[in-house]
Amino acid sequence: MVHSVKVLLVAGVAALSASVVAAQDRPLSPRGQASTQVGGSYNSEGRYGGGAWIDIDYGRPILRGREGMFGEGVDYGERLYSGAPIWRIGADVTTRITTEVDLIFDGKTLVAGEYSMFAELAPSEWELVFSTLAPKANFREETPNAVWGSYGYTDDRDVLRAPMTVTQHPVSADQLIVAFTNMTQRGGNLTIWWDTQIATIPFRVAR
Secondary structure: OHHHHHHHHHHHHHHHHHHHHHHHHOOOOOEEEEEEEEOOEEOOOOOEEOOEEEEEEEEOOEOOOOOOOOOOHHHOOHHHHOOOOOEOOOOOOOOEEEEOOOEEEOOEEEOOEEEEEEEEOOOOEEEEEEEOOEEOOOOOOOOOOEEEOOEOOOHHHEEEEEEEEEEEEEEEEEEEEEEEEEEEOOEEEEEEEEEEEEEEEEEEEOO
């Protein structure tokens, strides 16, 4: 009986230790994905076909009690840049967008493909940036024409820049949200919401 109790205690301690280690290994900014499908239609049987996917993969930082993440005035956005020249729109690995169809932002065409996505921040307007810079898996990686987050970003590989409207929301989003909003099969809005800041840009399918 005593032996059985000891075995159970050892097993319990081992399980607790494993859960603590697992919690410590969990990323502070879990990966997230925003997806939509455009350009398709439903047939008479209610089946959807002919659509093209748009996916955004990004790190989702959490406020964890922090306030005023975006700052004010001339310091707006500096906290998020953290010494980088531009914001990665998230955390850790560079935010990536993959689109199977050409998209129109601000009258300019983003050709179907995969791009890194950044934002230059100002209180009343953000500038959304699509770039052919590749993502690094970690900051130690030495790969040409690639960045970790937005460190080392340069604008020579930009393919499109477009303005985003910024509003202040009375409700604070604890974890960064990237979403497609007000969608139709011809387009909609790309929306970024974190803390009390919501930035939005309309886009449409090119075809």
